Amino acid sequence: MKLHKFLVFMLVFSLAVMTSKSVFAQDEQTEMTMEDWQKMMDEYTAKKDQLTIQLNSLNTEIDGLKKTNGEKDAALQKAESDLYAAVGSSKSGVADYRKEFEATEKMINSKSGNVADARKKFDMLKASKVRCLPEFWDRFNAMEKKLLDWEKPVEPPKSNKYTVVKGDCLYKIAAKKEIYNNGRMWPVLWDANKTVTLDPKAPKKTPTKITNPNLIYPGQQLVVPALTDKLKKDAMKMKNKWMKKRTKKTEGTDTKKDEKKDMKKDEKKDMKKDEKKDVKKDEKKDTKKDEKKDVKKDEKKDVKKDEKKDVKKDEKKDTKK
Numbered sequence: 001m002k003l004h005k006f007l008v009f010m011l012v013f014s015l016a017v018m019t020s021k022s023v024f025a026q027d028e029q030t031e032m033t034m035e036d037w038q039k040m041m042d043e044y045t046a047k048k049d050q051l052t053i054q055l056n057s058l059n060t061e062i063d064g065l066k067k068t069n070g071e072k073d074a075a076l077q078k079a080e081s082d083l084y085a086a087v088g089s090s091k092s093g094v095a096d097y098r099k100e101f102e103a104t105e106k107m108i109n110s111k112s113g114n115v116a117d118a119r120k121k122f123d124m125l126k127a128s129k130v131r132c133l134p135e136f137w138d139r140f141n142a143m144e145k146k147l148l149d150w151e152k153p154v155e156p157p158k159s160n161k162y163t164v165v166k167g168d169c170l171y172k173i174a175a176k177k178e179i180y181n182n183g184r185m186w187p188v189l190w191d192a193n194k195t196v197t198l199d200p201k202a203p204k205k206t207p208t209k210i211t212n213p214n215l216i217y218p219g220q221q222l223v224v225p226a227l228t229d230k231l232k233k234d235a236m237k238m239k240n241k242w243m244k245k246r247t248k249k250t251e252g253t254d255t256k257k258d259e260k261k262d263m264k265k266d267e268k269k270d271m272k273k274d275e276k277k278d279v280k281k282d283e284k285k286d287t288k289k290d291e292k293k294d295v296k297k298d299e300k301k302d303v304k305k306d307e308k309k310d311v312k313k314d315e316k317k318d319t320k321k
Contacts, residue, residue, distance in 0.1 A: 087129035097130045108147050115150050160224040163199050170213050187238035188231050196220045
């Protein structure tokens with residue numbers, strides 16, 4: 001309605017401008033008579049009346065369009081209400097369903113998260129008749145196909161076999177191009193081959209179990225599983241666990257060695273102490289023996305001296321007699 005009024009206003013304004021220009025032009029050329037002026041005024045009045053009639057017609061048309069538009073809006077709202085009622089929902093309910101639908105659709109299309117969770121969400125959408133609305137129906141069917149493909153069981157990859165030869169180790173085998181071309185994947189081989197079969201040409205008494213990944217023997221037939229992302233992750237975990245165990249063992253052996261060294265050192269110290277003690281004891285004994293010997297010698301000397309004195313005394317007595 002505003003547009004129509006604006007067009008009519010512009011039309012009247014343009015006519016007014018044109019007439020004013022023509023009047024001014026005529027005034028410049030010749031002076032108008034009363035008859036000419038009245039004639040011109042009549043013409044403009046007639047044009048004004050025609051424009052007024054057109055404006056009224058347009059306004060009537062606008063009112064009719066408004067009425068029709070209102071009726072159509074009401075019909076549309078009724079149709080929507082009837083449609084939502086037919087699927088057992090409402091406008092707000094459909095809006096909530098739309099949010100859940102888009103989130104589930106995104107999850108299934110990108111295969112993100114757990115397929116079991118995706119199935120639960122999809123079944124909730126399927127339980128509602130809202131899925132039958134034109135907005136959702138085609139997308140719902142496409143989503144169901146993708147979910148079924150996602151749920152298909154993955155066939156286990158085929159495994160190859162490898163026979164151990166002299167000089168092999170699990171790291172070297174995993175590093176071979178025809179195996180994994182990556183030595184770090186040796187835990188995959190170890191995990192899959194705790195128990196092995198033997199080649200017919202294998203030496204007698206070849207072990208059929210691998211308890212230590214560093215100990216494998218010629219003639220053992222290893223299963224080589226096809227490498228998957230899960231096996232790669234598990235391999236790194238197993239490798240880290242094995243390295244921790246090894247470091248603990250080495251630390252334990254080192255501590256034992258250190259303890260033995262300390263024991264030996266202590267024993268040597270004790271030996272030296274005992275030797276010193278024995279030496280001191282022996283020295284004391286020797287000194288005591290020597291002292292005893294000296295005492296005895298002195299005693300003997302004294303006895304001899306006394307004897308000599310006595311003998312001399314006796315001799316003197318005899319001479320006197």
